[in-house]
Each structure stands twice: as C-alpha cells, then as structure tokens.
Amino acid sequence: MLSSFAASLTQSVRPVTIKVYLSAIKNLHLELGYVDPTEGAHFLKRVVRGICRCHGVAAVRPRLPITFPILCSLVDTCLAAPAMCPHDKRCLHAAMLAVFFGFFRCGELLEAPTTRGCLTFESGMLHVHLPRSKTDPSGEGTTVLIGPAVPPYCAVRAMLTYLTATASARPGSAVFILANGQRLNHSTFTAHVRTLLSTSGVANWQDYAGHSFRIGAATTAALAGVPDHQIRSAGRWRSDACLRYIRTPPSSARTLASKLSSSSLTCQFEHFGKAWPSFPTVKSNNDEETDDDEADNDEAADDDEADDDETAGGDGDKTDEEESGCREGDGAYEGEVRNNS
Incomplete structure (x- = not known):
C-alpha cells in the first residue's frame, strides 16, 4: 500500500x-x-x-556565499552610499555584520520573537538571546556570543553605534528598523544586499541572498582552519549538515593531485602495503542494498536539515536545498579550499 x-x-x-x-x-x-x-x-x-x-532532483537556485572579502566590500559600499540616509547606513551596517559573525539564519535576527531587549553587551562581546530558533522549537532559548573585530568590520561596535543612535526605541520593538519606520525584514534586507553587491561590481549579484551570509561564514571559517565541531557549534547545526555549506572552489583541483602523491603519504602507503596484504573482496547483493539504504537515509537526513532551515523566520518562499544553496558541484566563490592534509 x-x-x-x-x-x-x-x-x-x-x-x-x-x-x-x-x-x-x-x-x-x-x-x-x-x-x-x-x-x-x-x-x-x-x-x-x-x-x-x-x-532526479529539482533544479535549485544557487546561493553564493558572502565570504569575508565580499562582506568587507559590502560594508565599504554601504557606508559610502550617497543616496542612503545615515540611519539606514547604521542599520544595514550592524545587520550585515551581526548576521555574518553570528552565523545567523536571517529570520532568527530580523524577525520576531527576537527584539532589542534580547541584545546585551558584556565583557566587550555582543550577546544575542534567541527565544526560539529552528534547532530550539520548544523555546528553551539560546544565547549567541559575538566577539570584537577590526573596525569598520566589527559587529560589536557597529551594533553598539546603531543601538545608541536609536536609544529611544522600546526594548520590545524589532531589532532593526529603517528610517521610514518599517522593520528590516528578510526580503527588504536581501533587496538592499543585492543592490550593494551590484554597486560594488560583484558578479552574479542576483545569486546572493540573505542566507549567503550564513553560508559565507561557514566557508570563511573553514578557510581559516576552524575545526568542524566549532563551525557546527557556532552555527547551531544539529548535525554535520554544516559541511554542505562549505564551498570548494574548482581551483582546489589544481593542487589535489600533488597532495595525494606527496612523499609523506607515499611512504605511509608503502608501509601499509607491507603490513597489510590485500585480498580480493566479494560483496553480496544484500551488502549492496544495505550500503544503498544507508546512503539514502543519510541523504534524506541532510535534505530534511536543509529543507526547512529558514522556517524559524517565517520565510515561506524558500525552496528545498535553498538554505545550503546548491548541491555539490555548484560551489563558485572567491577563496581557497580548506587544507586537510
């Protein structure tokens, strides 16, 4: 049936x-x-x-990562934008840096129930309390810590400047409010980001979205040598699905062969070859079915992780696989691959 x-x-x-x-x-x-x-x-x-x-799998719109170099270009363009009022500059400046360095899903920070009262400053760090998120559906709450960086790319200083300039706002109001009195929601944030990317001369600017900050933060962390478990903790991922966020550039294939044939690895394999003689292995049909079933289950678990990752912010227009962008093989970005050798 x-x-x-x-x-x-x-x-x-x-x-x-x-x-x-x-x-x-x-x-x-x-x-x-x-x-x-x-x-x-x-x-x-x-x-x-x-x-x-x-x-097969339905085609998915690509979501290119906003890595740190692109983030710096965005910030510079935002602060120098002549047509943008000072208030909106401070608002977007703080929002972009906080979303990136906090590994936030945009809905977690830009939408309810997160309010200005959820933000505090302690020991030079920004504390953002999330009353509810995708990985916390029961509403136990979690606190995200963001440390300082070099200005003007410091999320702590940018957020403090914005909150100080809007000190008259109620603690229960939205975190980010534009000069026209409207909340900076996910769609408005994405529109502003794409405009800034286009002005900055970034190619394929239409393939970037709000979730590109989260993808870019994971990618940048991997390039900086941050351990996988720390990336998973920073992004509040429940599984190793965070590894799908890390984009691998095609240029990495240029050095892959030399890494595989390095002298140290060759010596190790020669030693293993003497110690462990190889024997032909015959796999039964049952074994093949078991392996396929395990692979299917792993893929389904990853798909479930990626399918609904934006639901915490109420972004109903997201499609499957959209959070992590595109599937393997679509990782076009500016950067280098993590060195796992």
Missing part, C-alpha cells in the same frame, strides 16, 4: 518530499504504539530509489 502511495505522488511532489511523507507516516505509527510500516519494506525502498533515479 505504501509503495502505491509513494508512486502516486510522483506527479505532484518531489522525491525528497515523498521521503518526508513516509517519515511522517512512520513517526505517527510509532507514536500511537503501532508497528513501523516501513520496517523491512524492501520493495518500498526500491520504489523510492527508483523514483529518485527517474525524476
């Missing part, structure tokens, strides 16, 4: 959505004390795998 249900959905929804529906059916049965209908359903797994192979 589930196989027929999955097959009937192919004309209306994407394969990743079918996986979500089946996962919901599984969870509902378990919560009600029934047996998992997907357990041991090998034919269902084959049907889902065939759907994925036949229909």
